Amino acid sequence: MRWDGWGDPDRATPLPASVVGLLRELLGVRADPAPPVRLEEMTPPAPNPAVRVLAEVVGPDWVVSDDETRIRHTRGKSTPDLLRIRAGDASAAPDAVVLPADHEQVLAVLERCSRERVAVVPFGGGTSVVGGLTAAGEGFAGVVALDLRRLDRITAHDTVSRTATLQAGLRAPRAEALLAERGFTLGHYPQSYEWATIGGFAATRSSGQASAGYGRFDEMVAGLTVATPRGTLTLGRAPRSAAGPDLRELVLGSEGAFGVITDVTARVRPLPETRRYEGWRFPTFAEGTAAVRALAQDGPLPTVLRLSDETETMIGLARPDEIGEGRGDGCLAVCGYEGHREDVAARRAGAHAVLTAHGGEPLGDAPGESWAAGRFSAPYLRDALLDVGAFAETLETAGFWSVLPRLAESVRQTLSRELPSSLVMCHISHVYRDGASLYFTVVTAQGDDPLGRWRHAKAAVGDAIVEAGGTITHHHGVGTDHRDRLADEIGPLGVDVLRAVKDRLDPAGILNPGVLVPPATG
């Protein structure tokens, strides 16, 4: 993973000159005159030696505090995170990176850190885009990133129940490879897929591009093991239970603030026999939305179902070398089908009838295959845009179907108002019987103060989302960026409930301080 951008440095692709020209002309983008900072020039603050005590828990080799390792564990991958680190700001680097070997060592680290008042930032793939890795270190004797990469095995596979126990530090591609050897799959493909981990998926309620067919990650979780400063939580004795509240659902989305998820028992499925992705065109977003809603409510449900608005369709967001190769007029829907051959054939035929009845025009496999080929590439495109002085960021929400049109329009208008000369694109990324999520991409010029402008715009969009009845986040999570809106989502009393849980599990408050749970006021 690039320390100052996304993914594999060898896959970074600069924008073609023609696109750069368009960005200059349409959005007023000017190349950043500041020369890029090199890793060797970065100087994080001197590490606090207090954290070395953790060597007694995990062994001296597994408490690492060289500059490069610390920088690579600094912040996540939101655009503001990247702009800061590209500008040479390593002030948020942890004092050390601690790499426990197993659940017992995680427990011991948390116990020791509670005693020593060392803040702990659980670290999986490092792909947070909501400030989930930016702990508030004030008042602590130090801050460590707890990197779970050594917990990288499948420890159990129940072929009868179709569950597999995956350690938290397993990266998704490795998890899929190990499962594929056994003929199974999770089917979880978020945009962060190539880097993110099982534990991160659970801690943030990740949702993948094939959620229509495979479900959200939280729906895949049958069981969890969680290390907390007060001991271990082992949850999920049965698929479903009436034994009180479902505590799995309290750990899912807890973003490292209540404990460290060390393994997940996930519901897995047989590898699909076949996959097919297709494109459809709708004259308008409203007509496309009606079609997508019909499939979500009455079926048959494709495995992948997404609908781009007119702007996103026209721009054809894809790999950097394909940007601008738009898909023409109207709104592009991508419908994918995975499974047994007969099942795919039956669902595809049924869905075709519904899509056609709602005014859809079939575009064949090409747009679907193109989407599939570029499905994990958008973050590379963002790096290329940042390189030429553009600012590109995403945000997302979800709402019930009845609020969706106004929600989409309100976010679009707010972004356009707050960021004049910007491109605002939107798609429906995940569908449910009662509603759907909306995913927005905005591209504008960085200008003089990109962080300040974005902070302002993002705040206005947050207001618009809350006012229009959407959730503050559908799958990016809360982190620090959305933390102060949590009361808009669940009320001050709901926030207080989370605080009560945190106080009980993490009395010293060492776990990801400042993330998810807003500090108590007054």
Place this chain on the structure above:
Amino acid sequence: MRWDGWGDPDRATPLPASVVGLLRELLGVRADPAPPVRLEEMTPPAPNPAVRVLAEVVGPDWVVSDDETRIRHTRGKSTPDLLRIRAGDASAAPDAVVLPADHEQVLAVLERCSRERVAVVPFGGGTSVVGGLTAAGEGFAGVVALDLRRLDRITAHDTVSRTATLQAGLRAPRAEALLAERGFTLGHYPQSYEWATIGGFAATRSSGQASAGYGRFDEMVAGLTVATPRGTLTLGRAPRSAAGPDLRELVLGSEGAFGVITDVTARVRPLPETRRYEGWRFPTFAEGTAAVRALAQDGPLPTVLRLSDETETMIGLARPDEIGEGRGDGCLAVCGYEGHREDVAARRAGAHAVLTAHGGEPLGDAPGESWAAGRFSAPYLRDALLDVGAFAETLETAGFWSVLPRLAESVRQTLSRELPSSLVMCHISHVYRDGASLYFTVVTAQGDDPLGRWRHAKAAVGDAIVEAGGTITHHHGVGTDHRDRLADEIGPLGVDVLRAVKDRLDPAGILNPGVLVPPATG
């Protein structure tokens, strides 16, 4: 509802003499010599006048403390509950029944009761079979049953998103009637259907007989309003969210210990165009289980899917006048299909192929229709059994498919060992991709000390369930009966998390004291 039994007194049906003869011969059942107590003879303890203060909140007409009303709000409908009340024991009667008009009055009642230290037992249909209505009144100035029957409206219906906001006190048949007028259904049909309420379904994680098709009640819940002593929780801004833990899942199953659910926004579906229920016979429970698992994992999934073991099939548990009209050898499966005609036809054809491939023999519509006709009648049968000196009770669990055979066998053996001369019957009542629930019915002679014998047997079964890897309850809930096993389910730390939530929302501890959350020790 009978005060001393189940349901509509006019539907009580005595057992035929032939069945009584069989019970005497096979199980040694002897008619109870004690004459039945009449309602007029019952004398609950004098009500504590302290609770009259609630008249200031709800108005004097809505704080009711006549003997009959208090007796009708005493305990739930487990067999031990019925035996106690039939024996004239009204010692657990609340001091008064309080009937709030709306959410605001519920809030005010909780606020006032917190101040006055009056314990509050939220009361819906009164159908708990796990002691969920038996609050521990010690140390309180009084105990009131908070009967929610006046909250009985549909307050919103979003036809686009297919959600409806149902007040907590709505009884299920009334909710279905109101929804049917609008062309919709919940599709939630637990055995308590005719009496239970929407709030109760949510508070206890109820699961209906058609859960394969419509889902469990917790899966139907898009939003909740909860009155707590510390204010209102309003949850569910979107179908799904990554805004932290899902607090809906903390309220679902909270059994009135955290707050009082005053309304539920439920996902509703269009009324099915057609319904069809059929019977299938499998040579053994193992073969039937394999067939049911194949449908649950690979589809197509019927709307109703249940499989009785050999004993239950032979006995043919049904309406009292049909008991003993068994279904012959092997194991009876009931498969029901509800929905659009084409959808039903397609799923039925697909399921037939799977069932046949697994050794199933089609029995046609008759066993399915017979099951459907008697689906809410088992509690009447229990009354008839109690009347002739038999003891009949049910218990349930769930587990992953891989543990299910041993779990079933272990519970069967334990019941047979602890209750010699008993009939033990079992069926798979709810299926999931990763597992299923097991529902047991036991019939034995009351003998001299039915409560003591049952307490002993139930404890042994609980141990067996925990040891075999099942959940302590799949859909009956925790109440007081399973409370001291909650630590077996979620660990002492999990229990402590629930306690933290309760302490925060209900600092005075007035809400259903002793239910769900075990008291702190030491």
